[in-house]
Amino acid sequence: MEWPSHGGQPTQIKKLFTLSEQHPILDFSANLNPLGPPEWVRDAWIDSFNQIVVYPDPSYLDARTSIAEREGLRPEQVVLTNGGAEAIFLTAKRVQGGKALVIHPTFGEYEQACAHYGIHIERLYLNEAEQFAFPYEQVLEAISNVDVIFLCRPNNPTGTAVEENSLRDIMDLAVHSGVLVVIDEAFADFMISPNKELTTWLETYSNLVLLRSMTKMFTIPGVRLGYALTQELTASAMRADQIPWSVNSAAAALVPILIRDTTFVKATKEWLIEQWTSLRSNLIALGYDVSSTCTNFYLLRDPQRIEQTQELYVFLLNNGLLARHTTTFPGLDGRYLRLAIRSSQENEQLLQLLSRWRVES
Template structure:
């Protein structure tokens, strides 16, 4: 079966399974803020429309300066992109034919762009169910590696690695002349987050990717940014197409960055729902990854393979993210986003039905 390589767009999943897309379904496969976009975006939408006849700023100066002020770094250390996907693609081009380490399980796009650029790929597999990142174990895989991709908080597990571990890893890689590409697409879902951005002034090998589409629920707009030392930013920007980021995306980004109250509201809601869901999983003999963000891995330990549970959920209009294309998981887990209160209730209702049918 040819499985979709990403979450969202459920019509492709149903097509792969030979099923018709139901009229009513809940898509748990995309890790987007369940609160939706900030209200301020809707209020400003007509104003945004008035700007579409103007070419976007190719240097994204205003948004770059805003990020510079928020993060307290120089603007030449920032590169705005058409979503995290474009930034990952640019990095793949920069790493063409080099040796790249990917810490698995993780976002499949790192491998895709590396393969497209003829990189030699090596893997470091984290062991389930804890998925612990240990520098001692990692060190043996760093031999002759030019760059390493690490997602933190991790997609698909939702696990946040300790800052001390990350810093030790960056230090070790610096000694070896190895770049560390730290994908922080979900960093703003963490309530107590310790920023690694200040470390780019200390480490010339550190590159940080961030997304604005997850927290602010704007994946249809596409917006993200990269932080690194100016030499790296300059090299990447030369490979970027002109007017890569459109006018509406830039305006939306400027507005979203001013909306700190929305971030706090989201963190509190996600925290409450995650606690409620995980209590249910524990009571009903399901295993969940130790997530700190807005998604998690789930497993019925009574099954060797989660496909029958996956199939049951899909027939019920509950759409999780399969893990067949996450190396090291191979379908043994399902990934779910944390949705709204009623949607999470529906998930628990369907999982209760499953448990009653498969309790031994």
């Protein structure tokens, strides 16, 4: 069976499982903010209609300046991208034909970008037996053999985050060895544990590239907006590698407003903390294992029936709830399900199904 390689694809999944188009689906497979998009996005999008008759500013200076102001950086350090995905490919291109370190299970796009640019991949694995602990020592050992390290913080799909002290050691060694460190912060806005902003690290580390996505927090996967933050030379090389006008004008016009909407981000975090606190304790009370996430999704497995994760997936799907399978994540190989944290009503539906799974299956 050929599984889709991303979450959020209910139509393909229905086809794969020969379910009718009308089969109801609550989508827990894409890690999107259920509170979004903010209400003003619709009006802003409609307002930008007039701009479709002109080309976007190819330098995206307004958008980049608004990001730079918010991050305390210079616009020259910002690359506006067509989603976080374009930013990943642009960083991979920096080390075309070289070697990369990827720590699994993690987001599949790093390997795809590496394959695209002929980059050889060294793989390490989070320690599943110790709550997906980060393989700190092994990473330090591997650094001098590679040209780039891709780190996902918080990590998709585990929701865990490498500790700041470990990260600092990695950065120190990597800068010394001339290794590029790409930290994908697509989910950093959601971090419910203390999250020191890494942007100030750009002053110290010329080898650091931070990747951001506006997709997840603002629930705009169809808009395609992301950005990279790095030192000026790297940023300028990345911009030069972009397809001209890779971000459309309506999307670019949203950036200054999105970046200033800190109220929405704050409200989301408060909501998330409340949701996860109660959901987590309910899942544990039902006897499920959950990963120690610090963001808006988590891994789940039934310790009483570890071998039957696929049956659990199908049981949920048949009952209208779409989880993210983990068969395409090396290091998980289908033994867990990844679930987004949804609204309290939807989370309640999940809990009801998971308690039925205990009794009925």
